[in-house]
Amino acid sequence: MPLISGPPPKPGDLIEFIRPFYQHWGIYVGDGYVVHLTDQEGWSSFSSAFGGTAVVRKDRLENVANGCSYRVNNKYDQKMIPYPPEEVIKAALDLVGQTMNYSVTSANCEHFATELRYGRCISEQVVQAATYAAVGGAALASLIAVFSILRSKRQNQ
CATH class of the missing domain: 1.20.5 (Single alpha-helices involved in coiled-coils or other helix-helix interfaces)
Incomplete structure (x- = not known):
């Protein structure tokens, strides 16, 4: 059973999944679902670490966690104004099913999630x-x- 630390997620929140050696990121879209940039199996973007493509998926939060802990981590809210939650959710859901370029250094799951929330790939x-x-x-x-x-x-x- 995955462990959540901190408050429960609200729609539009950045979710950080704590993996061994790296973190996986997604956007909580409500009703127990997260939209994230991942490999075809939906577990993480780590298998695409050397580049290529990844797919945008909408999966159950506990399935993405896959036994790992996770937390709400809207870490740039003090530095940037996030888009309104409904805009973040709509933008995330509009991308579900799309294949996107993937690069661990410039287009990874964290870049994907922060761009949806703040309009900047970080x-x-x-x-x-x-x-x-x-x-x-x-x-x-x-x-x-x-x-x-x-x-x-x-x-x-």
Whole structure:
């Protein structure tokens, strides 16, 4: 049974599904349903991580959660004015069944959901992943430099 943290969703809310290694996003459209950009099976967009296409689906919230926890996360409401819920819902439902281009860096499920709610494609998880990669790369380069220096010192002794 999926776990919801925080308040129950209201129509037009961004829903964040907590997956291992990433988050999946959708728009709550009411009556227990969410519209989301996903693979053909409807579980997540992760299987399309290398690009290609994905489909817009309307699925039961608990089916999208698939045992994972989820929450309402209208995280940009303090920075941007969301569209009225009825506009978000209509726009989301109008896209159901359409196949769309998918890119983990520029057209993923979070971009899809934030564009519907705010009119802007935003994905913080892409920014966070790039930051982690940069920090990890810098740390790896530092370790290599330290080992090279230590090896050099040993060889000179």
